[in-house]
Amino acid sequence: MKTSAEKSVQHDTSICFLNGNYIPLKDAKVSVLDRGFIFADGIYEVIPAFAGKPFRLEQHLKRLHDNLTAIKINNPYSNKQWQVIFTNLISKNNYPDTDCSVYLQVTRGVAKRDHVFPDDSTATIFAMINPLLPANPDILARGLSVIIREDIRWQYCNIKSISLLGNIILKQEAAENNADEAILVRNGNVTEGAASNVFIVKNNVIKTPPKDKKLLPGITRDLIVEIANQQGLNCIEENITEDELLTADEVWLTSSTKEVAPVCFIEKKPVATGTPGQHWAKMYQLFQEYKDSLK
Numbered sequence: 001m002k003t004s005a006e007k008s009v010q011h012d013t014s015i016c017f018l019n020g021n022y023i024p025l026k027d028a029k030v031s032v033l034d035r036g037f038i039f040a041d042g043i044y045e046v047i048p049a050f051a052g053k054p055f056r057l058e059q060h061l062k063r064l065h066d067n068l069t070a071i072k073i074n075n076p077y078s079n080k081q082w083q084v085i086f087t088n089l090i091s092k093n094n095y096p097d098t099d100c101s102v103y104l105q106v107t108r109g110v111a112k113r114d115h116v117f118p119d120d121s122t123a124t125i126f127a128m129i130n131p132l133l134p135a136n137p138d139i140l141a142r143g144l145s146v147i148i149r150e151d152i153r154w155q156y157c158n159i160k161s162i163s164l165l166g167n168i169i170l171k172q173e174a175a176e177n178n179a180d181e182a183i184l185v186r187n188g189n190v191t192e193g194a195a196s197n198v199f200i201v202k203n204n205v206i207k208t209p210p211k212d213k214k215l216l217p218g219i220t221r222d223l224i225v226e227i228a229n230q231q232g233l234n235c236i237e238e239n240i241t242e243d244e245l246l247t248a249d250e251v252w253l254t255s256s257t258k259e260v261a262p263v264c265f266i267e268k269k270p271v272a273t274g275t276p277g278q279h280w281a282k283m284y285q286l287f288q289e290y291k292d293s294l295k
């Protein structure tokens with residue numbers, strides 16, 4: 001008997017990329033000895049594509065390359081070859097005019113189980129396309145609600161590791177508390193969300209934690225900082241204490257799938273007035289204008 005989750009995969013008609021071949025997602029198979037399955041020995045990327053065009057592709061490919069280098073896997077393709085794979089996937093899945101996201105995963109490949117890296121394994125390369133829905137206007141108007149949790153994850157959160165157990169446990173806790181995200185705190189300082197980066201605004205100053213090993217260098221985060229600087233807004237990259245988070249005028253979350261979203265409730269208490277702030281509204285508009293400028 002198949003579960004409903006298995007059936008939905010069975011009926012998926014999308015085309016994915018697996019080790020050089022474009023095949024139906026439902027037929028894509030990887031060995032149980034793949035080190036991605038056995039050890040979560042791999043990294044991933046999520047790249048949004050608006051109207052068929054991968055967004056901030058150069059930055060995503062640089063992070064992919066940095067991540068592969070960090071875990072000592074050779075980058076299997078040049079940037080040009082990656083771009084061709086993404087473009088093919090977008091057109092084969094009929095997304096050339098609408099928004100979607102590319103999920104890409106590279107693992108160290110198949111080998112006899114041994115913690116030490118094998119000398120001769122071939123990386124497993126997988127990519128698929130997911131629909132990317134525009135932010136729900138009702139949710140943007142209401143704002144997100146979050147919980148705060150201790151950052152229980154490892155010491156290399158700058159690597160986009162497929163080992164996401166810490167993140168999913170925290171995100172699940174958010175869901176069980178009817179919240180959209182968990183904002184994580186390590187040694188009294190905000191690091192990031194379980195699947196997003198964090199910004200606050202206080203007295204017209206926009207602030208986000210500096211990039212280090214405690215958080216993922218989000219592509220959306222970097223773009224928000226870039227836009228703020230271009231616009232002459234006061235934006236600083238400094239530690240945010242838990243107290244600063246709780247007393248902020250505005251709190252935002254950023255990610256490739258959320259773009260920039262306002263947080264209006266933290267642990268069920270309102271952020272300032274409990275409605276999306278004016279700085280968020282301005283940044284949201286600037287972000288949309290930036291997207292439109294690339295079309």
Ligand code: PDD
Pocket residue numbers: 046167192193194195196197216217218219220221254255256257
């Ligand atoms: N996650 N921090 C974490 C832990 C994340 O998982 C993500 C994104 C971000 C934001 O990064 P970016 O702006 O590059 O998307 C920050 C993706 C979307 C995911 O896992 O699906």
